[in-house]
Amino acid sequence: MSRAFVKEDSNNQPEDLPARQASGLPNYVTPQGLEKLQRRVEELSAARKPLAAERSEDPFQRQRLSLLERDLRYYETRLKNSILVDNSGCEAVEVRFGAAVIVRDDKGILQEFSIVGEDEADTETGRISWASPLASALLGARAGDRLFWKRKSGETRLELVSIRYPLSKKPARWPSDGHIP
Secondary structure, eight states, rough: GGGGGSSSSTTOOOOOOOOOOOOSEEEOOOOHHHHHHHHHHHHHHHHHHHHHHHHOOOOOHHHHHHHHHHHHHHHHHHTEEEOOOOTTTTTOOSSTTTTTTEEEEOOEEEEEEEEOOOGOGGGGEEETTTTTTTHHHHOOOOOOOOEEEEEETTTEEEEEEEOOOOOOOOOOOOOOTOOOH
C-alpha cells in the first residue's frame, strides 16, 4: 500500500477533538436541569481522575481521556452559564418555561410536553427545549387557545388543553447568593 494513504502516527498522540458546540442561546435550566448538569460534571470529573493520573501510553485510554476532558469542558461551561428559572408552583395562567402542558391535535390525540432547558430536552419523555418550534408555538398560550405548530411536514393545529407548573425542590447546592460556583 502506498504511504500516501497511511496516516502517520506521531508518538501515538490522539488527535485534538473539536469542542462540543453550544447553541449560543441563553442556557435556561429548571431546578432539575441544574442538578443534572452538576451531576454530569461530577461524573465526568470522577471518570477523568484515574485516567489522567495513569498517563497511559495506550492510545485507546488517551482517546477516552481526551473525550472525557472535552465533555467536561462543555458541561462545566454549560453549568457556569446556566440561568435558573424556577416557575414551579406558579399559577397556570399561560405557558412559560417549566410548564407541563397537555395539547390535543386535529385527530383528537392528547399529548403531554414539559418545556425545559436545552440540556434537559428528551423527546422520548416529552421534555422539549424552550427553543424548539413546538415550545415557541406554546409559549405565552393559555388553556383553550388554538395554535399552529410549524413542522417540516407542515403545520399541525393544536388546542392547549391544560397547563400546570409541577412543584420542585430547590437544588441542594444552589448558592444563597444566586451565583453558580
